[in-house]
Structure formats: C-alpha cells, structure tokens
Amino acid sequence: MNRAIITGLSSIAAAQTLKLPLEYWSKGEWKWSTLFRTGGMPSSHSAGVSSLATYIALKKGVSAVDFAISALFGLIVMYDAMGIRRHAGEMAVELNELDARVEKLADHHPGTYHREKRAELKEELGHMPREVVAGALLGVAAGALSYALEQRK
Known part of the structure; x- marks a missing residue:
C-alpha cells in the first residue's frame, strides 16, 4: 500500500x-x-x-x-476544524439547551403542545x-x- x-x-x-x-x-x-x-x-x-x-x-x-x-x-x-465545525458544535450546545428550556416550560403549562424530544445534537464537532x-x-x-x-x- x-x-x-x-x-x-x-x-x-x-x-x-x-x-x-x-x-x-x-x-x-x-x-x-x-x-x-x-x-x-x-x-x-x-x-x-x-x-x-x-x-x-x-x-x-x-x-x-x-x-x-x-x-x-x-x-x-x-481551518475548517477550528472554524466552521467548532462553531457548529457551539450552536448545537445552544440548541440543546433551548430544547431543554422548552421542555421545562411545557411542564409548567399543561396543555401546551410540545413535540416529542428528538436526540440531542452532537456538540463536539470541531476543535x-x-x-x-x-x-x-x-x-x-x-x-x-x-x-x-x-x-x-
């Protein structure tokens, strides 16, 4: 090889x-x-x-x-590892936290529609x-x- x-x-x-x-x-x-x-x-x-x-x-x-x-x-x-992929990972952290906040809000307000939670986004993408x-x-x-x-x- x-x-x-x-x-x-x-x-x-x-x-x-x-x-x-x-x-x-x-x-x-x-x-x-x-x-x-x-x-x-x-x-x-x-x-x-x-x-x-x-x-x-x-x-x-x-x-x-x-x-x-x-x-x-x-x-x-x-450059991609430190830039785009790293920022995508940081965005995944924010979106996962937002989803957790929506879940908490839905529990405090019965009857509020919230879709079934999907798998969390992968957060460790870049460097x-x-x-x-x-x-x-x-x-x-x-x-x-x-x-x-x-x-x-």
Missing part, C-alpha cells in the same frame, strides 16, 4: 488513541466511545494532514506539487486552536518518523 496513506491513517489512529488517556486524565473516567468521536485533544484531522504533508515534504521536497497540494489541503482542513496545534505537531512527528523508518530499509 502507499506509504503516504499509511502514514496519514496511522497518525489519525494515534491521535484518536491518545484521546482516551487524555480524557481519563482530565475527567477521571474511561470512556471508550472517545476512540470514535470527533473533536477533542488532539485533533486527528490535523494529525493526518500534517503527517501526510511532512512525509511528502521529506520524500519529494517542499517544491514538489505533491507537497503543495497536501499542505494546502491540510491548511483548509485545520480549539490548541487541539489543532497538538494534532499538527503529532502529525509532523509521525510524518518524519515514517520517512526515517523508510530510509532505514
């Missing part, structure tokens, strides 16, 4: 795996679902695109078109800047390690 793809996927898996002990350290409980969720520390999206760009930069050089494509792609992904930076640093290290291991063969 393509080494660049393996590098990117491996760094995504590493970032997702790191989320588990970091969550335990901050909240004091093991939540295995952390392995499969979006958001949180470190950003697996950032780790994946950074490792890919780093590996390509080391293998083909920073003047290669492959590096330019992967670097630009990476910047867009990381804080520090989570993106941590993922990017992990990715750079993973990309460099992958390239170094390839050179040893």
Whole structure:
C-alpha cells in the first residue's frame, strides 16, 4: 500500500488513541466511545494532514506539487476544524439547551403542545486552536518518523 496513506491513517489512529488517556486524565473516567468521536485533544484531522504533508515534504521536497497540494489541503482542513465545525458544535450546545428550556416550560403549562424530544445534537464537532496545534505537531512527528523508518530499509 502507499506509504503516504499509511502514514496519514496511522497518525489519525494515534491521535484518536491518545484521546482516551487524555480524557481519563482530565475527567477521571474511561470512556471508550472517545476512540470514535470527533473533536477533542488532539485533533486527528490535523494529525493526518500534517503527517501526510511532512512525509511528502521529506520524500519529494517542499517544491514538489505533491507537497503543495497536501499542505494546502491540510491548511483548509485545520481551518475548517477550528472554524466552521467548532462553531457548529457551539450552536448545537445552544440548541440543546433551548430544547431543554422548552421542555421545562411545557411542564409548567399543561396543555401546551410540545413535540416529542428528538436526540440531542452532537456538540463536539470541531476543535480549539490548541487541539489543532497538538494534532499538527503529532502529525509532523509521525510524518518524519515514517520517512526515517523508510530510509532505514
């Protein structure tokens, strides 16, 4: 299989795996679902695109078109994680709280129509800047390690 793809996927898996002990350290409980969720520390999206760009930069050089494509792609992904996806998560928090307030209001006024509650919106979608930076640093290290291991063969 393509080494660049393996590098990117491996760094995504590493970032997702790191989320588990970091969550335990901050909240004091093991939540295995952390392995499969979006958001949180470190950003697996950032780790994946950074490792890919780093590996390509080391293998083909920073003047290669492959590096330019992967670097630009990476910047867009990381910007999106901190921007649109993060704001969508913040909006989900507000909408979930609004739904809870409507439920409470409906209980105080019998006869008031309120639709059956749907599942809450997913709140952890994007990343804080520090989570993106941590993922990017992990990715750079993973990309460099992958390239170094390839050179040893």
